[in-house]
Amino acid sequence: MIKYSLLIISLSSTLFSQELNDEWLNTTLEKSIPEIVVNTAEVLNQPLEQQKNTYFTIQVAAKATFADAEEVVKILNNYNLEAFIQKNDSNEKLKYRVRYGSFLSKEDASMTAKDIKNELGYDCWVDKIEL
Amino acid sequence: MKNTLAIIKPDAMKKGHLEDIRKDILDNGFDIVEEKTLNLSNEQACSFYDIHQDKPFFDELVEFMTSYECHVMKLEKEDAVVEWRNLMGATDSQKADAGTIRQKYGTDISMNATHGSDSNDNAHKEIEFFFND
Numbered sequence: 001m002i003k004y005s006l007l008i009i010s011l012s013s014t015l016f017s018q019e020l021n022d023e024w025l026n027t028t029l030e031k032s033i034p035e036i037v038v039n040t041a042e043v044l045n046q047p048l049e050q051q052k053n054t055y056f057t058i059q060v061a062a063k064a065t066f067a068d069a070e071e072v073v074k075i076l077n078n079y080n081l082e083a084f085i086q087k088n089d090s091n092e093k094l095k096y097r098v099r100y101g102s103f104l105s106k107e108d109a110s111m112t113a114k115d116i117k118n119e120l121g122y123d124c125w126v127d128k129i130e131l
Numbered sequence: 132m133k134n135t136l137a138i139i140k141p142d143a144m145k146k147g148h149l150e151d152i153r154k155d156i157l158d159n160g161f162d163i164v165e166e167k168t169l170n171l172s173n174e175q176a177c178s179f180y181d182i183h184q185d186k187p188f189f190d191e192l193v194e195f196m197t198s199y200e201c202h203v204m205k206l207e208k209e210d211a212v213v214e215w216r217n218l219m220g221a222t223d224s225q226k227a228d229a230g231t232i233r234q235k236y237g238t239d240i241s242m243n244a245t246h247g248s249d250s251n252d253n254a255h256k257e258i259e260f261f262f263n264d
Contacts (some may be wrong), residue, residue, distance in 0.1 A: 090146045097150075127167065128165075
């Protein structure tokens, strides 16, 4: 009987601990990612004609090869960030720019850039594009 | 004054030196407070270079500045106007000291890669011109 009681206590403790781990993991992920996702959705839901001719985009990296740039895009994709590659033909050393987003406000873009920097370590910056 | 206006001109942008020049700026202790990439309109270019209106090179200058995109930055550093002009080097890229931005990325006196305010008063005006929102 005592053996069974110990087994039940041990099992409950393991389950409880697992629950805590899951809770911790979810909280950590929630803290680290949602703002990025929410901002993305907000931007993508805006009809193009409402985006006027001015927007903010984040330059995440600039790489010499397409493969290197693609690696960065894959990493960003894992965080639900649909980044794109912009070719810069004139500069062989930094031929492929990896950029993300088309934000209507500088604050949103800066906040996301900060998140990307904190989470992924890229030294990104926000460019305002006026067409 | 702590701020000055810097422009990466069409020739350097066309050659893809945006990142190189930004890096030089940051490595030399400047903060980039605001920045944007834009195609200057004819009207904007004429208005920005208003003081050169009577000079023989005015039309050529306007044509050059509107030929491709520019990257405009508000820079911050102690004595920013002088510090940025030192980092840019002489107006003529052919005469600029080795290691300066104009020597590294410019071609000659007109295609000289960057612009910098020439005084604190003009820095104030030029920053207002591009970043007044």
